[in-house]
Amino acid sequence: MIIRRRNFLKQISAGVTAVSAFTSQAWAKPTAKPIVVSTWEHGINANAEAWKILDKGGSALDAVEAGVRVTEAEDNLSVGYGGLPDRDGNVTLDACIMDENGDCGSVAFLEGIKHPISVARMVMEKTPHVMMVGQGALQFALDQGFKQENLLTERAEKAWQEWLKEAEYKPIINVENHDTIGMVALDAQGNLSGACTTSGLAYKMHGRVGDSPIIGAGLFVDNEVGAATATGMGEAVIKVCGAHLIVELMRQGNSPQQACEKAVRRISQQKNAKDIQIGFLAISKQGEVGAYSLQPGFNFAQYAQGTNQMKDVGSFYS
């Protein structure tokens, strides 16, 4: 069932402010496990897949991988297949995954592989490394049996050709189709994991990598505390190590909502903050959810207690 509830998080936010003096763990108002949340509207389909695993008692790690693979495969001018290319017409992909043990894997500037999140998981599980990029990441993926394919769809190519007429790099705040899915989940055993995958900002310079594959920026999981993920202008998120910042703020006693708000406020001090969008999404070890963005328009999907629903998010600027 999909329910939209405008202003839900504004209410949550108001409620959380009232308990801001509470110390670590004391804020927790446990929601039933399991729970999965993910960024933007494409999160609905992704959550539905993740839920199938969580509902059967499966691991958060398996759930987040399976969940974001749905979005990677959708032809939606967004994440992965069908994603908008860089300014030279190449679809280049970034992804990372992190589990309850603090293990993580990441790929960046990867081309021609439909499911970079699964390559990231293999980096985590089958190599002594955390991050692989470009040709090396591609070679690794091919060695692992992934197939190389053209990810630039006709629709995305047309959009790029249109962009080339002006060739002005000015990422639009909350464009209809978003480039990233960040997903964090708490499974029935109480373990946290997260995944983040993207084709990056449309029309970026060839070789540009954003926050999404960077552990601590686009995603961070600490199984004692919570998990966080980010979307929006990756450069701004990298500058504050956004996801790690949020998890550490939670460790200090902030609720996920308070932590997301504080991280956004930190980004609001950057000089171009008025012109960019940033959205943060976090869950605590107890299953409490928080989200906040710089500009209005960010939303996320939450699947808990058998209900998959979109939630709007409060923002720093109105």
Ligand code: SD4
């Ligand atoms: C990036 N953070 O590459 C990504 C883009 C994004 O919705 O989140 N778009 O900077």
